[in-house]
Amino acid sequence: MTARLLIVGPQGSGKGTQGVRIAEALGIPAVSTGDIFRANIKGGTELGEKVKAITAAGNLVPDELTGEVVRDRLEQADAAQGFLLDGYPRNAGQAADLDAYLAGKGQALDAVILLEVPREESIARITQRAAEQGRSDDTEEVVAKRLAIYESETAPIVGTYAERGILDRIDGVGSLDEITSRIRAALAARGIAAV
Numbered sequence: 001m002t003a004r005l006l007i008v009g010p011q012g013s014g015k016g017t018q019g020v021r022i023a024e025a026l027g028i029p030a031v032s033t034g035d036i037f038r039a040n041i042k043g044g045t046e047l048g049e050k051v052k053a054i055t056a057a058g059n060l061v062p063d064e065l066t067g068e069v070v071r072d073r074l075e076q077a078d079a080a081q082g083f084l085l086d087g088y089p090r091n092a093g094q095a096a097d098l099d100a101y102l103a104g105k106g107q108a109l110d111a112v113i114l115l116e117v118p119r120e121e122s123i124a125r126i127t128q129r130a131a132e133q134g135r136s137d138d139t140e141e142v143v144a145k146r147l148a149i150y151e152s153e154t155a156p157i158v159g160t161y162a163e164r165g166i167l168d169r170i171d172g173v174g175s176l177d178e179i180t181s182r183i184r185a186a187l188a189a190r191g192i193a194a195v
């Protein structure tokens, strides 16, 4: 079985946490562009230096650079049988880049999970995460910008996945286990399940 998945949702929807849980259950790597950028910033790499100021301001890293990072990651052996993307694609250009890249390999996304949470709930969760983890881009001003970019650039790409019939809308309010179960049930209904 292959499973090429994407998890989408606003900041604070819990997509990072759920993405890791689902990927683990299916035996595929969770690929988070945000995590890759943060690791590079922490490690002081050339990529980290390039994206440091951009991510700290809550802006999007240029599509070309982000696409390169994602393609490099997806070429690694552990992603041959599938992957779960978290945080990419984030706009129409990136979505088209991903489609073209996968099509070139005779592949396509199998399912897209949209985690839906009310705005107040996602803001409350980010505020809590800011207190716990101290992420430099979790300040009120930067969070507002990231949410605005989600609404204007990321949310619109979801419609194209719905048209393709690969979108699963999941209620993201509940306990971690409840939400994981909802996602796993939706994927199982598509024949995507751990063997």
Ligand code: AMP
Pocket (backbone or CB within 6 Å): 011, 033, 034, 035, 037, 054, 055, 056, 058, 059, 060, 061, 062, 066, 086, 087, 088, 089, 090, 094, 137, 146
């Ligand atoms: P995240 O953890 O997914 O919220 O990502 C943290 C930050 O990394 C974002 O606010 C952006 O600055 C950058 N980033 C992550 N993914 C992307 C992407 N697909 N395109 C552009 N920038 C991204």
